[in-house]
Amino acid sequence: xxxxxxxxxxxxxxxxxxxxxxxxxxxxxxxxxxxxxxxxxxxxxxxxxxxxxxxxxxxxxxxxxxxxxxxxxxxxxx
Amino acid sequence: xxxxxxxxxxxxxxxxxxxxxxxxxxxxxxxxxxxxxxxxxxxxxxxxxxxxxxxxxxxxxxxxxxxxxxxxxxxxxxxxxxxxxxxxxxxxxxxxxxxxxxxxxxxxxxxxxxxxxxxxxxxxxxxxxxxxxxxxx
Numbered sequence: 319x320x321x322x323x324x325x326x327x328x329x330x331x332x333x334x335x336x337x338x339x340x341x342x343x344x345x346x347x348x349x350x351x352x353x354x355x356x357x358x359x360x361x362x363x364x365x366x367x368x369x370x371x372x373x374x375x376x377x378x379x380x381x382x383x384x385x386x387x388x389x390x391x392x393x394x395x396x
Numbered sequence: 397x398x399x400x401x402x403x404x405x406x407x408x409x410x411x412x413x414x415x416x417x418x419x420x421x422x423x424x425x426x427x428x429x430x431x432x433x434x435x436x437x438x439x440x441x442x443x444x445x446x447x448x449x450x451x452x453x454x455x456x457x458x459x460x461x462x463x464x465x466x467x468x469x470x471x472x473x474x475x476x477x478x479x480x481x482x483x484x485x486x487x488x489x490x491x492x493x494x495x496x497x498x499x500x501x502x503x504x505x506x507x508x509x510x511x512x513x514x515x516x517x518x519x520x521x522x523x524x525x526x527x528x529x530x531x532x533x
Contacts, residue, residue, distance in 0.1 A: 354466035359500055359520045366498070375501055 322369075322395065323388045329368050330384065333361045346383035358382075369395065400491045402480035405530055406443070406451035410464050411473040414456035418442060421452060432509050438462040441510045453479065453510070463503070477518065479528040485517070488529065498522035505531065 330345075331338040334352050347353045353361070362378050365371075365387065371394045373381065381387050411417040418428070426444040433440050439462055442454040457464045467476045482488040485505065492499050500520040507513040508530070515531045 354469065355463075355502075356466035359502065362500070363498065363520070363522050372498075378500060 320388070320392075322391050323384075325368055326365065326384065326388055326391060329364050330361060333357060333364050341384065343384065346385075348382070365391070371395070399495055400480075400488050401484065402482055402488055402529070404450070405479040405481045406453045407475050408453050408455055408477035408479060408526075408528060409473065409475050410455045410457075410467050412457065412468055413472060414440065414442065414454055417454055417456075417473060418444075421454065424449065426452060430510060433458060434509050436506050436509075439464060443510055477526040477528050479516075479530055481530045481532060483532045485515075485529055485531050489519075492521070497524075502526065 327338060327341050330336075330341055334350065334357055336350070336352055345353075347358065359378075362373055362381070366373060369391055371391070373390075377390060381390055409417065421444050422428075424446070426446045426449070428442050429445050430443045431441065438458045438460060440456045440458055443451065444454060445451040455464065457468070467474055480488075489499060498521070500522075501517065502520050503518040505515040505517040508516040511530060514533060516528055517531075518526060518528050520526055
């Protein structure tokens with residue numbers, strides 16, 4: 319698992335208030351009820367702070383799974 | 397003159413049991429100036445001004461999904477937004493960003509039946525919370 323994915327999972331666990339082991343590779347807003355609209359906003363803000371980046375409004379709307387988040391963060395970090 | 401050109405308008409109070417919440421507000425001396433169902437948000441709304449205290453907007457979920465689903469998960473009631481009036485929405489948003497605040501649009505401008513179809517929009521301000529911006533005509 320990459321450093322970016324590890325850090326993303328740590329932030330998700332904290333913001334979504336779920337155990338790190340419950341964050342499966344295919345986790346998304348569709349299959350995790352705790353990942354609601356309000357927590358999504360807080361998650362995006364927390365990831366922005368963790369990685370020192372800023373998401374666009376479209377990214378905030380579209381990045382709805384761990385997989386998509388990690389891909390976007392890799393692109394922004396490269 | 398404050399930097400963002402915003403004027404306080406009301407507190408937004410979400411409740412799953414609006415009858416009891418209204419009873420409390422009336423006990424405090426608030427009146428119900430208007431009550432409507434807002435189909436764009438799928439919520440029931442009561443605007444409750446007071447002669448000497450800030451106005452409260454009581455917001456209760458209607459049938460089906462709505463914007464309060466995420467707000468009322470931990471508690472049956474919550475003061476979840478502060479509303480400010482703006483003469484110029486874009487100017488206020490730019491001023492917030494220029495002031496160094498991270499602003500995320502939660503809900504873009506749409507007409508609000510409770511405010512005579514004046515447009516309202518919602519934003520998450522990092523380190524502050526959710527604000528509603530009510531546009532002047």
